[in-house]
Amino acid sequence: MSPKGKDNKPKAKRKPDAPAKKTTTTNKPVKETTAKRKAPARKRKAVASIEATLPVVSEQPVAVDLTPAAEPGPPPVPEPNAPPLPTGYGHDRIALLVRDPNCLFAYWDLTGDAFGGLVSARGEDFVNRCSWALRVHNHTQGAHHFQPVGVETGSWYLEVVPSTTYSVDIGLVAPDGAFLSVASSKQVSTPRDSISDRIDEEWTVSEAQFEKMFDLSGGNTTMGASESISSVGLQRMRERVALQLKEAISSRRK
């Protein structure tokens, strides 16, 4: 089975719910004060609650089908104050994580000296004419491409292909197209998402026989079928959520 006929050209993928406009207003890496982060909407929710050091969730509970018969409740009592997160760790770093065969997650912390060094070496005017990008290396194919990013977003999801080794650099693209790397990630490999073509000589198995075992193993019904692959933990969570919802409702009732 080939890797599901996916187009082999990696493309950048916007984060879920990302705002369409992602232009950078300054080329200076923002010292990551969370207040200035322009994270995509979904991310912003999580971050906003952290930066306020008061993780209040203002949304109305949605899983009403799980709740006792009652009208939707007010927001739950907020947790007592939680400590703030460090804004950065004083170094220049980009990390690359595997999410699944078709998606990598990169985040960066550019609070070290590298950017300042570039500014001193090349001048502020030059740097202001550059734009930020990720250079995505496909080591399996020996190719790379650039993904423009807003440096202040702090992270990016990349669409990739299975069974492939990648690394990324974050840096500046100069007006003449030259790439000035600020930080480089380690290499990571995306998982395989299909059956191997290799057959073990000691464990020979015919195509038909393997197809049968694959099918009996749930290969044709489970892969990518979220309902069947999702864990009981989901159920457990549903019940915990329900518990909290009940709590919110009953605190109003009492």
Added chain:
Amino acid sequence: MAPEQGYLILQLHAHLPYVRHPEFEGFLEESWFFEAVTECYLPLLDAFDRLERDGVDFHVSMSITPPLCEMLCDGHLRDRYLRHLRGIVRLAELETHRTAADPEMNKTARFYQELFQRLRFLYEEQYGADLVGQFRRLQDHGLLEIVTCGATHGFLPLMDHPSAARAQIRVARANYEKHFHRPPRGIWLPECAYSPGLDEMLRDEGIEFFFSDAHGILYGEPRPKFGIFAPVRTPAGVSIFGRDMESGKQVWSAREGYPGDPVYREFYRDLGYDGDYEYIRPFLNGDGIRKDTGIKYHRVTGDVALGKKQLYDHDAANELVAHHAGNFMHNRQAQARHLYGVMRQKPVIVSPYDAELFGHWWFEGPKFLEMLLRKLHHDQNEIQTITPSAYLALSTPIQTITPSASSWGDKGYFEVWLNGSNDWIYKHLHEAERRMSQLAQLHVNGLRARAAAQAARELVLAQSSDWAFIMTMATMSSYAVKRTLEHIHHFNTLYQQILTDHVDVGYLEDLESHNSIFPEIDAAVYR
């Protein structure tokens, strides 16, 4: 005597995140733990005891995670649990009077009274509050095989510094030895999550086998000849048992599974919400917020509003449990027979479940397991329950393959623990991993060594996959966010104090008493 057709590995994964809050009486999250003890761990032990007493030869694999072991052995939680248990015994007694005029409800009230009295007797008198000791005894008797897990159920594939995942395994191993008086042979990887390289780490720590989701093996290289119905071995020499989906779905699928049957007890209707507030008030936490009491009078009924649920009849539920246990057994027999025909080798069917499913979510679950194990023992010889170690001891030849990265989460990879709702945690966790490794290299002693040990506790607590999971699943994830922020904050504070040699003793002692998991931990595990 060997079975005629094949083997069945029932693997129960018992886990709760570390929820211990001595600072408040009646902390909501502590009640997760209390409910699981009452509804799952005690009834399971009771069932296993009865089976053993009746001479039923059964074999079950269980992971009991280090945080759960630590909570089960914690003096503070034991005291609070006992108070909680005595409370529900008292409430059940009151209920027998309150429902005296309604024979149907009164029957259920008396059933709860008897049940909770028995559980209190088991916990307090028979087991002397030592549930870990009981699980250990069952393992020593060869009925259970207990495997370990990550130290705090940390999601290993999303850790960055190599010392971090290794420390999760090392701490888990040491904690297992403390509780079970022997080294673990197997591991349930947190969230069943595997990525290449973990096998070598497991081998280095003396772990012989782990479990994987089906596609981790099916997409392995070269092709696994027997699919998931025979263990495979990684090039590092660690064996893998693959998860069978068919038997899994039968039990836990919300749509097709047994627990959704109209006759079984309804989880979401509870006296804690239905009862008169003044009456129920003494049995609620200090905050007076309504919560589950464990006394539930209704059954699933069908797809109707909670208010329309009909009354529960535990006799009818018991009859159905026997039927479902028989059905499960017949399905496994048919599955094994068919597989044996295709494979010409006895298959091993691996059915992993969250242990808390049995009893907590599915009230009749422990009874189901007990009935199933009885039937398998008395009624047939086609299939036999076996533990992973016992299966490996059969010395059936095992194919070597390189497994693929996988987890048992939604979509099969890591998205549940890495998405827009929780991806912000990794920058901070990864930095803490690096800093922890740095602290370990300092070889500090005295107060700084104590602070470094506490820093390790804060780091592993921050790493619990439960927090990222809750952020993904819950509309209200404030507790998970808060726990993450607090542990990261404490870690970074201790880190600075150690580097500058200004350890604040009061602060350290406060953390040591609150986040007291793993008293045995040593920063050296990060070397």
